[in-house]
Amino acid sequence: MELRHLRYYVAVAEECHFGRAAQRLHIAQPPLSQQIKQLEEDLGVTLLNRSTRRVELTAAGQRYLERAKEILASVDAAADEAVRIAGGEIGRVSIGFTGSATYHLLPAMARRLRAELPDIDLDLHGEMLTPQQAAALHDGVIDLGFLRPPVHDRRLRYEVVGAEPMVAVVPHSHPLATRTSLEVADLEHEVFVAYSGFNRSVVFEVVIDACQRAGFRPVIRHEVGETATLVSFVAAGLGVALVPQSVQQLQITGAVYVPLAGEVPTVELAMAMRDEPPSPDLERVLACLYRVLPEVDLTGNP
Structure with a gap:
């Protein structure tokens, strides 16, 4: 038996007439009658009672009609889904976000992608340092990453999509918390909370460089892997920190953000992926992101 x-x-069961069914199927009536007779012989069941005046379904024929329509609907749906997957309309895309982008860019991107590409499932990973994202891209854990460049890996390609200034975050009881702005040099005698240098955080290197340019090397008392933990440590009075401005989206009681003046360090944000042609679903996500990114303030300003 074939589809x-x-x-x-x-067609015959719905029309209850071989002539009309043949016209509907654009075939001659005799071959159609032969095909239905062959079907009944293969099944060993009478599906239709025929007379010179009309065609009627047997009880078995009625149930077979119901099942046949379900099967054909499933086959048609599978074909449609295969076409949509091949065209990138349906799929699953995994995206990683660096720490600070987790609190502003991730929700903004997720809202727009879900609105414009509702049939693409998004697997979102927040609080991923650049080295973690590079490894995850290689392993296929994520398909796209928003990270801090540079990325020294020829197997990956990236493009910078924005830059933002750094700001200071200090405990609310700290004398500098009431300042409208401060310079990096004002933090010379403070202990710092920083992103992990062991994991080669790009922001860690920016902080070290900014302090050295200001004439001192920071005393880093605590190194953490997540932005929320870093700000919480500052709120607990364990030190001060320099963070990308977008981290201000993360409001934790006890931590105060203070803008920097003078020579203000900045960090870039880049979109990275494997150096290979993107899958159809990733291609559609990228097209959407290229439209959306110019509309998003990557610094997290209201």
């Missing part, structure tokens, strides 16, 4: 037999049977 065409099911389609032939459904």
